[in-house]
Amino acid sequence: MLKMKKTAALFDLIIIALVFWGVLSLRYWQVPNLGPISMGVSFVVIWGLLKFRGQNLRDIGLFKPDSWKKATQQAGFVAFIIFATTV
Numbered sequence: 001m002l003k004m005k006k007t008a009a010l011f012d013l014i015i016i017a018l019v020f021w022g023v024l025s026l027r028y029w030q031v032p033n034l035g036p037i038s039m040g041v042s043f044v045v046i047w048g049l050l051k052f053r054g055q056n057l058r059d060i061g062l063f064k065p066d067s068w069k070k071a072t073q074q075a076g077f078v079a080f081i082i083f084a085t086t087v
Contacts, residue, residue, distance in 0.1 A: 012049055019045050 023038040031037070050056060057063070065071035 008053075012046075015049065016042055016045060 019041055020038055023041050024034060026037070027034055046060075047057070050059065
């Protein structure tokens with residue numbers, strides 16, 4: 001795993017926060033569905049920062065699972081736990 005300097009990580013967090021707040025400020029113009037818009041824009045910015053550093057999405061844990069059945073079972077279990085704790 002690649003190590004990142006603390007200043008680089010802080011810089012990335014600041015960029016993501018500014019992008020998020022920029023998209024969130026669109027609510028004052030009555031733009032609907034800001035959640036998906038902010039997630040999409042943040043994903044593109046994160047991808048751009050990774051490309052700038054010569055990394056890929058696998059370096060942050062986003063990759064195709066070895067077994068889709070096991071991944072689906074684990075996702076279902078996590079969803080059940082989240083549902084049970086919120087109810």
